[in-house]
Amino acid sequence: MxxxxxxxxxxxxxSNLWLGVExxxxxxxxxxxxxxxxxxxxxxxxxxxFDISHTYLIGMDELTExxxxxxxxxxxxxxxxxxxLELLNRxxxxxxxxxxxxxxxxYPYNGSNSSMALGLYGDTLVAPRLTIRRMATPxxxxxxxxxxxxxxxxxxxxEILERNEMLVSDNIFQRYGHKASEFVGQTLYxxxxxxxxxxxxxxxxxxxxxxxxxxxxxxxxxILMKLPERYLSWAEELCxxxxxxxxxxxxxxxxxxxxxxxxxxxxxxxxxxxxxxxxNAFQQGQMSNMRSxxxxxxxLMLNVFLGLLGTFWFRTQQRRGEIALHKIHxxxxxxxxxxxxxxxxxxxxxxxxxxLIIDYNLAHxxxxxxxxxxxxxxxxxxxxxxxxxxLIALMILIGIGIPARQAMKIQxxxxxxxx
Amino acid sequence: xxxxxxxxxxxxxxxxxxxxAMAQLRQHPIISGVTVxxxxxxxxxxxxxxxxxxxxxxxxxxxxxxxxxxxxxxxxIGHTDWGDDSxxxxxxxxxxxKECFQSLTTPEAVTVFSFISAxxxxxxxxxxxxxxxxxxxDQFFHVFDFTFLDxxxxxxxxxxxxxxVAIITKNVARAIFGTAEGVVGKEFQISHxxxxxxxxxxxxxxxxxxAYAQCWIPYTTSSAMAGxxxxxxxxxxxxxxxxxxxxxxxxxEEVNRKRDxxxxxxxxSGFKLIYRNRPYDQLKHSxxxxxxxxxxxxxxxxxxxxxxxxxxxxxxxxxxxxxQSRLRQRIAEIGVRRAFGSTRGSIxxxxxxxxxxVTLLAGILGLLMSVAFAYLGNGILFSNATSYDLTPPMVDAxxxxxxxxxxxxxxxxxxLNLLSTGLPxxxxxxxxxxxxxxxxxxx
Numbered sequence: 001m002x003x004x005x006x007x008x009x010x011x012x013x014x015s016n017l018w019l020g021v022e023x024x025x026x027x028x029x030x031x032x033x034x035x036x037x038x039x040x041x042x043x044x045x046x047x048x049x050f051d052i053s054h055t056y057l058i059g060m061d062e063l064t065e066x067x068x069x070x071x072x073x074x075x076x077x078x079x080x081x082x083x084x085l086e087l088l089n090r091x092x093x094x095x096x097x098x099x100x101x102x103x104x105x106x107y108p109y110n111g112s113n114s115s116m117a118l119g120l121y122g123d124t125l126v127a128p129r130l131t132i133r134r135m136a137t138p139x140x141x142x143x144x145x146x147x148x149x150x151x152x153x154x155x156x157x158x159e160i161l162e163r164n165e166m167l168v169s170d171n172i173f174q175r176y177g178h179k180a181s182e183f184v185g186q187t188l189y190x191x192x193x194x195x196x197x198x199x200x201x202x203x204x205x206x207x208x209x210x211x212x213x214x215x216x217x218x219x220x221x222x223i224l225m226k227l228p229e230r231y232l233s234w235a236e237e238l239c240x241x242x243x244x245x246x247x248x249x250x251x252x253x254x255x256x257x258x259x260x261x262x263x264x265x266x267x268x269x270x271x272x273x274x275x276x277x278x279x280n281a282f283q284q285g286q287m288s289n290m291r292s293x294x295x296x297x298x299x300l301m302l303n304v305f306l307g308l309l310g311t312f313w314f315r316t317q318q319r320r321g322e323i324a325l326h327k328i329h330x331x332x333x334x335x336x337x338x339x340x341x342x343x344x345x346x347x348x349x350x351x352x353x354x355x356l357i358i359d360y361n362l363a364h365x366x367x368x369x370x371x372x373x374x375x376x377x378x379x380x381x382x383x384x385x386x387x388x389x390x391l392i393a394l395m396i397l398i399g400i401g402i403p404a405r406q407a408m409k410i411q412x413x414x415x416x417x418x419x
Numbered sequence: 420x421x422x423x424x425x426x427x428x429x430x431x432x433x434x435x436x437x438x439x440a441m442a443q444l445r446q447h448p449i450i451s452g453v454t455v456x457x458x459x460x461x462x463x464x465x466x467x468x469x470x471x472x473x474x475x476x477x478x479x480x481x482x483x484x485x486x487x488x489x490x491x492x493x494x495x496i497g498h499t500d501w502g503d504d505s506x507x508x509x510x511x512x513x514x515x516x517k518e519c520f521q522s523l524t525t526p527e528a529v530t531v532f533s534f535i536s537a538x539x540x541x542x543x544x545x546x547x548x549x550x551x552x553x554x555x556x557d558q559f560f561h562v563f564d565f566t567f568l569d570x571x572x573x574x575x576x577x578x579x580x581x582x583x584v585a586i587i588t589k590n591v592a593r594a595i596f597g598t599a600e601g602v603v604g605k606e607f608q609i610s611h612x613x614x615x616x617x618x619x620x621x622x623x624x625x626x627x628x629x630a631y632a633q634c635w636i637p638y639t640t641s642s643a644m645a646g647x648x649x650x651x652x653x654x655x656x657x658x659x660x661x662x663x664x665x666x667x668x669x670x671x672e673e674v675n676r677k678r679d680x681x682x683x684x685x686x687x688s689g690f691k692l693i694y695r696n697r698p699y700d701q702l703k704h705s706x707x708x709x710x711x712x713x714x715x716x717x718x719x720x721x722x723x724x725x726x727x728x729x730x731x732x733x734x735x736x737x738x739x740x741x742x743q744s745r746l747r748q749r750i751a752e753i754g755v756r757r758a759f760g761s762t763r764g765s766i767x768x769x770x771x772x773x774x775x776x777v778t779l780l781a782g783i784l785g786l787l788m789s790v791a792f793a794y795l796g797n798g799i800l801f802s803n804a805t806s807y808d809l810t811p812p813m814v815d816a817x818x819x820x821x822x823x824x825x826x827x828x829x830x831x832x833x834x835l836n837l838l839s840t841g842l843p844x845x846x847x848x849x850x851x852x853x854x855x856x857x858x859x860x861x862x
Contacts, residue, residue: 014743018736025733026733029733061536062642255546258547287802288799288802299730302456307740310453314450
């Protein structure tokens with residue numbers, strides 16, 4: 001059976017060449033797309049290290065001199081800091097609020113960041129250069145439900161911050177083969193300055209920068225410190241966690257009270273946004289890339305379907321007599337169907353080794369997606385090639401299936417009545 | 420007389436091609452369906468890509484001068500103490516903007532402005548609404564051509580004396596005053612400070628991302644002036660309007676000269692401005708994602724070409740295989756025509772023309788689909804990777820549809836047709852007449 005099929009494929013090589021070239025091209029492109037989607041989905045699904053359900057970002061601004069309500073400061077930093085603390089205080093006392101915090105370049109899905117150099121034992125262990133430094137009031141860890149690697153709850157972590165101790169992500173010394181949790185209780189140096197020391201209070205489950213920033217990437221190491229009082233005036237971020245059972249109309253209610261209850265000195269509230277929205281806005285680019293790749297995938301699959309449907313529609317028409325003869329010689333409907341479908345699948349099988357060679361070379365040239373230190377990781381390559389293969393096979397099955405079902409209905413007596 | 424007759428003949432021929440194409444479409448409904456869907460899908464996706472690219476570079480109001488614009492949205496600053504690869508990146512300060520850009524003499528105009536912020540606006544004592552406010556200078560209204568429904572832009576004296584005036588869009592006027600008529604001269608509050616309306620303009624799409632805002636105020640009245648984090652970097656960007664594109668080199672030269680002079684003056688502070696080949700033209704500006712990364716225009720173009728090639732090639736192979744099968748059934752007809760003296764060229768031309776009619780019909784379908792999708796799916800299609808705004812951009816015909824849009828659609832139909840029909844048609848035109856009359860395609 002297989003041998004007969006292969007001979008038939010060879011005999012019709014001219015039109016099969018078209019199909020073969022198409023299947024080859026589609027195999028390679030679909031592998032590339034599958035590789036991108038696999039890599040990004042795998043990164044997307046990694047643990048995030050924070051929780052944004054029921055959380056909100058509140059924007060603050062200050063009045064300018066043009067406003068009749070403006071009052072001049074005598075000590076800008078001190079008074080602004082006090083006003084922000086008072087605003088935080090008022091929000092914390094709203095009954096539906098579970099926790100609220102002030103911070104600088106800290107909240108998740110944030111385009112801005114700060115970094116800090118950090119070392120242990122002088123220069124023996126040094127945190128990577130792009131280690132994110134977050135500075136926040138202690139309740140920040142309760143807002144985003146950070147967790148310690150030794151099972152510390154957000155509440156316990158908040159107490160540690162309150163004591164002016166530092167939290168670092170567990171992967172901060174990963175390149176030396178050490179976990180940060182080994183050094184809890186020890187003193188770290190900041191900015192290569194031996195006089196600037198701070199005690200390590202606990203080690204955090206790593207906190208990701210965004211949904212498409214992998215744990216193995218460069219901005220996944222982080223430091224969290226208590227926001228010093230003198231920096232309070234710099235804190236631009238006010239983040240809130242609302243109690244899960246009271247998270248209804250939070251934005252509307254807060255907006256309603258913004259003018260009457262939430263103006264402190266020159267400070268006032270501008271915008272309130274859920275972190276779901278903040279996340280979607282932050283990742284518009286990547287999400288639209290993912291969508292484009294899915295669309296491309298759909299387009300290619302549709303083309304395989306259409307191509308095989310068209311070609312085999314012609315073929316079954318041309319082979320009416322031949323199929324009728326098969327049936328006379330005892331071929332069941334199933335046999336007619338599977339013979340046609342197998343012809344398509346064999347074509348795909350024949351081009352697959354070629355496609356694999358091209359895939360491997362593209363990966364070797366690092367033209368595909370990067371994931372955990374490599375482009376041409378063999379298991380990933382095979383997996384993504386297999387995904388592409390299965391998707392194309394499925395389209396072949398449907399594309400040939402339609403004309404093959406028509407072929408099953410051929411009445412031998414009618415088809416052969418000219419002979 | 421002869422010319423007239425030729426024209427009639429040509430018309431008859433086109434009509435015949437058309438009839439033949441239609442007859443073929445009817446003959447094999449499944450194959451016709453496959454051909455039309457395949458072609459329409461390809462043109463649909465290609466035109467979506469074309470439109471996504473066009474909204475970034477093709478001029479439309481109020482960015483009607485995009486061809487002549489040069490942008491300095493951000494820059495970088497280095498310091499002798501920071502090491503070579505350490506820079507701070509972002510918008511510039513008002514002083515840098517003044518010294519390095521407002522002083523340029525080659526361009527027609529230079530505008531300096533800050534970025535938009537969502538600020539509360541209202542009538543005194545009323546609940547506030549957030550509107551996107553952009554602090555700008557008076558030249559902004561020369562560089563960008565807003566449609567003023569009422570009032571006019573503010574002038575340089577207003578900017579200098581920091582008078583609190585505002586130009587608002589029709590929608591903002593409605594939201595705050597309940598009407599867009601006669602609001603010029605009225606007062607409202609932005610960030611709890613009083614502003615007087617001096618102009619009402621037509622709403623602007625977020626796709627015009629340099630000009631976009633819902634309210635424009637003199638930057639001297641905003642907090643942007645206080646946003647300088649040192650005297651060189653702050654919250655300002657500059658856009659230069661050249662007299663013509665041919666002045667771009669001269670402008671760049673002058674910009675670089677000003678920068679070098681400025682760097683010389685500030686040398687003793689240890690700071691140094693770094694432009695990374697700015698100012699950028701509209702195309703390069705549109706793919707800039709970060710202040711410290713110079714975009715690679717050639718790589719972006721290469722990527723687009725590869726995507727277009729895949730979108731064209733895969734369906735072309737498909738269609739080609741079907742054209743081949745269809746021609747095989749018409750082989751006797753072609754043989755007869757050859758036997759009666761048709762030239763190879765006329766056979767080739769006929770097959771290409773017949774197929775082009777089908778491609779064009781399906782292409783029009785694809786183009787219509789893409790325009791419809793652009794209207795309905797504008798949020799999905801034109802989401803801005805560097806923006807924090809989630810509202811879908813406003814689109815209209817003036818933004819989406821240009822003569823070049825039709826040009827591109829026609830071009831891609833033509834290429835697709837050539838790719839899918841060229842080879843089979845060429846082979847069919849070269850058949851052996853005797854063989855063909857016997858129904859054989861290959862000798």
